[in-house]
Amino acid sequence: MPAPAPSALRARVRSLAPSMTRSVQAVAEAVASDPAGCARLTVSALAAHTGTSEATVVRAARLLGYPGYRDLRLALAALAAQQESGAAPAVTVDIAVDDPLADVVAKLAHEEAQTLTDTAAGLDLTQLAAAVTALATARRIDVYGVGASALVGQDLAQKLLRIGLVAHAHGDPHLAVTGAVQLGPGDVAVAITHSGSTGDVIEPLRVAFERGATTLALTGRPNAPVARYADLVLATSAARETRLRPAAMSSRTSQLLVVDCLFVGVAQRTYETAAPALAASYEALAHRHTARSSPSGA
Numbered sequence: 001m002p003a004p005a006p007s008a009l010r011a012r013v014r015s016l017a018p019s020m021t022r023s024v025q026a027v028a029e030a031v032a033s034d035p036a037g038c039a040r041l042t043v044s045a046l047a048a049h050t051g052t053s054e055a056t057v058v059r060a061a062r063l064l065g066y067p068g069y070r071d072l073r074l075a076l077a078a079l080a081a082q083q084e085s086g087a088a089p090a091v092t093v094d095i096a097v098d099d100p101l102a103d104v105v106a107k108l109a110h111e112e113a114q115t116l117t118d119t120a121a122g123l124d125l126t127q128l129a130a131a132v133t134a135l136a137t138a139r140r141i142d143v144y145g146v147g148a149s150a151l152v153g154q155d156l157a158q159k160l161l162r163i164g165l166v167a168h169a170h171g172d173p174h175l176a177v178t179g180a181v182q183l184g185p186g187d188v189a190v191a192i193t194h195s196g197s198t199g200d201v202i203e204p205l206r207v208a209f210e211r212g213a214t215t216l217a218l219t220g221r222p223n224a225p226v227a228r229y230a231d232l233v234l235a236t237s238a239a240r241e242t243r244l245r246p247a248a249m250s251s252r253t254s255q256l257l258v259v260d261c262l263f264v265g266v267a268q269r270t271y272e273t274a275a276p277a278l279a280a281s282y283e284a285l286a287h288r289h290t291a292r293s294s295p296s297g298a
Contacts, residue, residue, distance in 0.1 A: 009035070009079055011118035012064050015235050019223040020063065023052045027060035031072065036080035043069045112253050118237035119254040123261070131232050132265035134214045135160065138188040141167040142208065144176045144201045145192035152218075152255040153192050159263040163270060164277035173200035180207035187213040194236065194251035196224020205229045218258055220251055234258050 013032040017025050027050050031038045038046055046069075047054045061072040095107055135141060141160060145153035150171035157169035170176035183189060189208030193201045196219040209215045209229040217230035220237065227233050236254035267274045 009064065009075060011122035011237055014118060014237060015122060015220060015222060016063060018221055020060075023050075023056045024060045024063060026050045027052055027057050028064060031060075031076055035076040039073055039076035039080055041073075115237045115253050116257055119235075119257050122235055122237065123258070124234065127232050127234055128258075128261060128265070131216050131234060131262060132269060134188050134216065134232070135165070135262060136266045136269040137186075138165065138214070139186040140183065141165060141188045141190065142176070142179050142183060142204070143167065143169045143190045143192065144180075144204045145169070146171060146173065146198060146200050148252045149192040149194060149198075149201070149255065152252055152259060153190070155256065156190065156192075156259045156262065159259070160266065162278055162281045163263075163267050163274035165266070165270075170204065173203065176200070176204035177207055180204040180211065180213075183208045183211050183213040185212040188216060189213045190216045190218065191226055191230065192218045192255060193224075193226055194220045194255070196221035196226040198226075202226050202229065218255055220254070 010032045013028045017028060020028060027046065030046070030050050038049075041049060043054050043057050047057050050057070058069050061067075061069045064072065066072040066075065095104055099107070141157070143153040143157050145151075150169070153169040153171065157167040160167035168179060170179055180189060187208070189205055191201045191205040196217070202225055205215055205217065205226060206229045209231075214232070215230050216232045216234065217226045218234050218236060219226055220235065222233050222235045236251060236258055267278075
C-alpha cells in the first residue's frame with residue numbers, strides 16, 4: 001500500500017489510534033498535533049520527546065503507512081508547509097450546554113466538513129476501485145448494519161436498486177445471517193460498522209466470507225475484528241464523541257460519503273444499464289412528487 005499523502009496523516013492517526021498500543025499512540029498523536037515540530041526531530045529525539053523508544057517510533061511510522069521514519073519525517077515537513085501556506089483558523093467543536101445556537105451551527109458545520117475531508121483524504125482508492133468492480137458485477141448484494149449504520153445500509157441498497165442491481169439491506173441480524181447463507185462466489189456482502197466490532201454485523205459477514213462471496217467492510221477502525229472477514233476495507237473518519245454529540249452522527253456522515261463514492265463509481269461502470277434504470281425509476285415515482293390539491297377543509 002502506498003504511503004498516505006501528508007494531508008491524510010491526521011485522518012490516518014484518528015482512524016488507527018484506538019487499535020494502537022499506548023506508546024505507539026503517543027508517537028502518532030505527537031506527529032499529528034505538531035507536524036512542524038516533530039519534522040525537526042531525529043528518531044531518537046522524537047523517542048525522547050514522547051517518552052518511548054526508537055523502535056516504537058519506527059513502528060508507529062510503519063503502522064501509519066510509511067516505510068520508515070525518514071519517510072514520515074518528510075511527510076511531516078510537507079504537512080507543516082501546507083499549514084503555513086494557508087491553514088483555516090482553529091475551531092473547537094466541543095459543544096457546551098450553554099452555547100448559543102449560532103455557535104452550535106458553526107461548530108457542527110466545521111466538524112462535518114472536517115469529517116468529510118478526513119474521510120476523503122484517507123480513502124484507499126485501490127480498495128475503492130476494487131469494491132466498485134465487485135458491486136458492478138455482482139449477482140446479488142447484501143448489506144449489513146445496525147443502529148445508525150443500518151440507515152446507511154438502506155441508503156446504499158436503495159441507490160443500487162435504482163440502477164438495476166439486486167441489493168438487500170438487512171438491519172435484523174437473524175435475517176442477515178439467513179441471507180448470508182444463500183450467498184456464494186459472484187455475490188457481494190457489505191458490512192457497515194463504525195466501531196468494526198459489532199457482532200450482529202460481523203457474524204453475517206463471516207458467513208458470507210466462508211461461503212465464497214466477496215466481502216466489503218466500511219469501518220472507522222480498519223484493524224478491527226470486522227476486517228478479518230473482509231476482502232476489501234474502506235476506512236471512514238474516526239468520529240470524536242462528545243457529551244452532546246454521539247459519535248454516530250459524524251460517523252454516519254463519513255459513511256454516506258463512501259456510499260456515494262461507491263454508487264457513482266458503479267453507475268459509471270454500468271452506465272448503459274444504469275441510465276435507463278434510473279430514468280424508469282424517476283418516471284415510476286414522478287406522480288408521487290406532483291402537488292395535489294387538498295380536499296376542502298384539509
